[in-house]
Amino acid sequence: MKKFAYIGCLGFIAVITTEFGVIGILPQIADHYKISIDKAGYLLSAFALIIALTGPFMTLLTSGFDRKKVMFTAISIFLVTGIVSSFSPPFWLLMLVRILPAFLQPVYIATALSVAVSQTEKKYRNQLMSIVFSGVAIAMVTTVPFATWVASLWSWEYSFMIQTIISLIALITIYFLLPAMPVKEKKSYDSQLKILVQPTFIISTAMNFFMITAWFSTYSYFADYLNKAKGMDTTMVSYMLFLFGIIGVFSNWIAGKMLSKNIMRTTAFFLSGTIIMPVLLYFSDGNLIATILSIGIWGFLYSPSFLNASTYMISSVPDSLEFANSLATSFGNLGVTLGTTLGGWVIVSYGVQYNPWIGFIFGLLAFLMMVLRSSIERRQKMTICKA
Template identity: 80%
Template sequence: MKKFAYIGCLGFLAVITTEFGIIGILPQVATHYQISIDKAGYLLSAFALVIALTGPFMTLLASRFDRKKVMLTAIVIFLITGVISSFAPPFWLLMLVRILPAFLQPVYIATALAVAVSTADKKHENELMSIVFSGVAIAMVTTVPFATWLASLYSWEYSFVVQAIVSIIALIGIYLVLPSMPQKENKSYASQLKILTRPTFIISTAMNFFMITAWFSTYSYFAEYLGKAKDMDSAMISYMLFLFGFVGVFANWIAGKMLNKDITKTVAFFLSGTILIPILLYFSGDNLIGNSIVIGIWGFLYAPSFLNASTYMISSVPDSLEFANSLATSFGNLGVTLGTTVGGWIIVTKGVIYNPWIGLVFGILAFLMMGFRATLESRYKHKTVKRSL
């Protein structure tokens, strides 16, 4: 049922607004707390690191509970975070309440995807997953730029008010629309952990990690990059975030259709942006029209990255959707952590103008992982054919 996918998308909107809403206000947060931009970046990287370290275990623990209750619990925690953060608490407390929902973020995503495809035909699964993941792009076109715009008009605390409101709406939607969904069968932890022994899955995980690292080495400092490298003010940056997300909504829809036809080619197509965008940003200089076009292309190629990563990893272990997706979320967020950390270091030591080139390096590594997996699968098919003869 598509309505389950749309409800999953609504919750995803709240999740992403909380995780990435901080991106547009990092310079203001740094100024308020009188800290450097790379230290302010810990608000994003610490969130992502908690997801990376605890995601799979939390998903395994939650796999035996009613899916509706799991999703409601996760969104309640996100709501609490938004409310407390909006009061501009001391930095240590802001960091703490930012970390708390990170424990349940991968649990929510894995559960929402499982709910979305629970009544679907196999051939429509990728399309329904793309609806859930479109919450990422919708957040980028609505709540994230809106929160950044409000912050530019008033104060950065208003960004967290937006996050709290979105969480309330998601909470109501999940409660009213989703039926109770107790687990029909409890898979043993051992049976789910077996996927960690499959070489193609391990390589797919590495591809995910390098791809997300590539994107976030620059995207984590989107506002800082456009402000310093492209000489844009806060209002213009919020418009660029809107453009970035607006294009991304369509990209997610298109990616969902493309993944149904060919997963590998689709992932490679969108991954090419990690190499293309740094080059385009270099040649666009400070030309506003040129930069707007590049940011539009950037948003299109970036938006389906989490969908592509999950689908690519799940395709190597189709019998373990929830746990595989939690690992995709965890390693993707480990990529967010590394990308944000390396990006912050580059800003402090070299300058933000060099950040996109870090993305190019990690993008090449991601392509290499895709090549390794293709080689392994080709050898496996060759051996299978030999045995059958």
């Protein structure tokens, strides 16, 4: 049912606004707390690391609860985080309240996807999933750049106020428009955990990890990169985030259609951006028009990355949607952590202009995993045919 998918999308906007809303204001936060940009980046990498370490376990633990209550509880914690953060608390407290919602972020995503596809035919699953995941791109085109723009006018605390408002709207929508959805038949832990030993799923997980690491080695420092490597001020960066996001909304819609036809080719097509973008960004140099065009292409190829990663992983274990997606979220965020950490190290050691080349290396590793999975699947088909 599309209604459920759109409700899930709205909550996803709140989730992404909270997780990635700091990207545009990291330089301001670093200046306020008198810390280096890589330490400010901990606000993103620590959030992602908690998701990576706890996501699958939290999803298993909550798999028997009413789905509406799970979604409502998760967004409630995001709301509290936004409120506390907007008062510019000590950095340790800011870090603590940033970490708290991370425990339920993958739970929310897995539950929202499950709710979205709960009353539909299998052939429409990917399109409904793309509606939920479009929350990523919509946040990038609306709330994230708007919060960055507001922060550029006044101060970074206002960015968290925007996050609070979005979480409140999502919370009210879930409460009034989503019916109670108790789980009728809870799957056993054993039936869900068995996917962890399937070779194609393990390889798909590695592909997800390498792909997200590739993208976030630069995207985590989007504002710092455009400021130092491309000479853009905070206001211009907010415009670029807007461009990035508006193209991303269209990109997610296209990706949803493409995934319904061929998951492997679609994933490979968008993954190619990790190889293409370092070259485009390098040759755009100081040319403003070329840089803007490059950012547009970047937004198009990057935006469906989480949708592609989840769909690619789920396609190897189609009967374990929720648990597989929680693992996709966890390993994707582990990629966010590694990408952000490596990106921060490169900035401090060599300069932010070199960050896209980290993506080039990890993009190649992701492609290697796709080739390996295809090879295994071909051998499996040949074995079945011979039998």
